[in-house]
C-alpha cells in the first residue's frame with residue numbers, strides 16, 4: 001500500500017462520522033448494547049466490535065491499522081507508553097524458568113526489567129554484544145526462549161544483522177523482539193527481515209511533537225491476539241483515545257519530518273566530526289561508524305540521534321558545555337520537534353544509576369529535531385567556545 005494512503009486514509013471510515021476529515025476521539029469507557037445477543041457478539045475479539053475501551057476503541061483502532069501497515073505486519077496494538085508495549089511483548093513470550101538473550105545496553109527501562117524484575121519470576125537474561133551471530137550461538141541455553149534486539153540502540157548505536165539473527169532464532173525455535181524506535185517504521189521494517197515482534201516508543205518519532213506518550217507492538221495476528229487477550233486487557237496498559245488521536249495526527253507528517261531529519265542531522269554530525277574539541281562522534285551514518293555494512297542493509301535514511309565524546313574529561317568543562325547550549329535543552333527523550341541532549345554526566349550521583357554500566361563522563365547523546373542545522377551548529381559552536 002502506498003504510504004500516503006496509510007497516513008491519510010487507511011482505517012478512517014469517514015462515512016461513520018459525518019465525513020469529518022479528522023477522526024473523532026471516541027472518549028468513552030463503555031459501548032452500550034440493547035440485547036444479550038449483541039453484547040455476547042461484541043465480547044468476542046474476533047468480531048472487532050467495541051465493547052469497552054480497555055479492549056477495543058475505534059480511535060485507537062485507526063492508529064493500530066496505520067502502524068501495522070507501516071511496519072508491514074498483520075496486526076498491531078497501541079499501549080500507554082513504550083515501556084508498557086515492551087513489557088507486554090516480553091512478558092507475553094515467557095514463563096518461569098525461561099532465558100532471554102538480549103543485546104547489551106538495551107533501553108534503560110528494558111535493562112531494568114531484565115535485571116531487576118524478571119529475575120523475581122525466575123526468568124534470566126544473558127547479555128551479548130550481538131555484533132556477530134556467534135554471540136547468540138554461544139549464549140543459547142536449553143531454556144532460551146527469546147532474543148531481544150535494538151538495532152541500533154539509542155546510546156552507542158551498535159547494530160545487529162537482523163536477517164541472520166532471525167534465521168538463527170527460527171532454526172532454534174526462539175521468538176525475536178526488536179525495539180525499532182531509533183529507525184521509526186520508515187527507515188527499517190524488521191518484520192520483513194524475519195523478526196517476530198517489533199515494538200516502538202511512539203512517544204518519539206510517531207508523535208513527533210514531544211507532547212504525548214505511547215507505545216506499539218506489531219506482529220502477526222496470532223501473536224498480537226495472544227497479547228491482546230493477556231497483557232493488553234489484563235495488565236491493562238492501554239492508550240487513551242485522545243493520545244491515539246494525537247499519534248494519528250503525528251503520522252500525517254511522519255515522512256516529512258523524517259526526511260528533514262535525514263538531511264539536517266548529517267550536517268550537524270559532520271560539523272562535530274571535524275571539530276578539534278570533539279574526540280569522537282558515534283552515528284550510524286557518520287564517517288567512522290564501525291558497522292557501515294549493516295547501516296547500508298538495514299537503515300534506509302539517516303536518523304536524528306547520535307552521541308559525541310568531548311575531548312575534555314574535566315567535569316566542570318563538560319558541564320559548562322552542556323549548560324551553555326541555549327537551544328539544545330537537556331532532556332531524557334527525543335523524537336520531537338525540539339533538539340535535545342542528554343549528558344551521561346547527569347546520571348552520576350543518582351540512586352537509580354548503576355555506575356558499573358556507565359559510559360565515559362564526557363559522553364553526550366544528541367538528538368536533532370526540526371530546527372535548521374545552521375541555527376543548531378551556531379549554538380554548538382558558541383557552547384564549545
Ligand SMILES: *Cc1c(COP(=O)(O)O)cnc(C)c1O
Nearest residue numbers: 081082083107154181201203214
Ligand atoms: C524512550 C524509549 C523507550 C521507552 O519509551 P516510553 O514511551 O518512554 O515508555 C524505549 N526504547 C527506546 C529506544 C526509547 O528511546
